[in-house]
Amino acid sequence: MVDTSDEWIVQRTGIHARHIAAEGELTSDLATAAATAALKDAGLTIGDIDLILVATATPDDTFPSTAVTVQKKLGMEHGAAFDLHAVCSGFVFALSTADAYIRASQAKRILVIGAETFSRILDWTDRTTCVLFGDGAGAVILGAAVESGTREDRGILTTHLRSDGRHREKLYVDGGPSSTGTVGHLRMEGREVFKYAVGMITDVIEDAFRATGYGAEDLDWFVPHQANIRIIDGSARKLGIASEKVVRTVADHGNTSAASIPLALSVANEDGRLKRGDLVMLEAMGGGFTWGSALLRW
Known part of the structure; x- marks a missing residue:
């Protein structure tokens, strides 16, 4: 087509x-x-x-x-x-x-x-x-679980969320109930999204490191939103995260938006990579723009 x-x-x-x-x-x-x-x-x-x-x-x-x-x-x-x-x-x-x-x-x-x-x-x-x-x-x-209140606690340690509506036109759907009365289609300025993505992603990840005292070297796994292999690898390099710590499933799923991180977690859990006590960084960026990170201990 x-x-x-x-x-x-x-x-x-x-x-x-x-x-x-x-x-x-x-x-x-x-x-x-x-x-x-x-x-x-x-x-x-x-x-x-x-x-x-x-x-x-x-x-x-x-x-x-x-x-x-x-x-x-x-x-x-x-x-x-x-x-x-x-x-x-x-x-x-x-x-x-x-x-x-x-x-x-x-x-x-x-x-x-x-x-x-x-x-x-x-x-x-x-x-x-x-x-x-x-x-x-x-x-x-x-x-919910009672933990000791230290950095070694299991569960979500910190989350950091951002949005900036000035970038709406770079990634949006051209329809909706209030605007056109139709579903519309996805529209994207790919180069513009790529240009902003790595910087925005690293921003919220560095916020997570500052909030917890951890650094890239402490991570066991980096599970990013699976949008594009270039964005995934570029973010990891900028943050100093070793390539072997990056969970990549974009090859098998493409970009599944809000489903991409839990799908990647599922794959890593099923193949045995994720182990109890592992320190895992999640990050994503989407239309709006919206972006965020979550640091957790599995």
């Missing part, structure tokens, strides 16, 4: 494959599957969950939230559920929100899901965007 090739795509993005939701398959379906897998992995049931957060920029409907649809599909009749919208940074924003709820004793266990069907908002005649994005979902469960 567009003038491109596998070689061109791989060379510029590192993407070899993507997954596309089936006809009739919704963001909530992907989210529910990821949530079910996370509950099984944690040895929990939906009855153990107090709150469901779904980070998505591609909800099933304008309303209700995708989270309440997931709540229904999981058979949860208690607690609360809502969506967060920060595009590719959504999962990090949702983790930060969940962390705040737990620290405030508003919830004991929270199911955090990143889920997207970006294939539904792509212009398949625009080769600058249609080769980049895919569909997927990933989920984690956060739980």
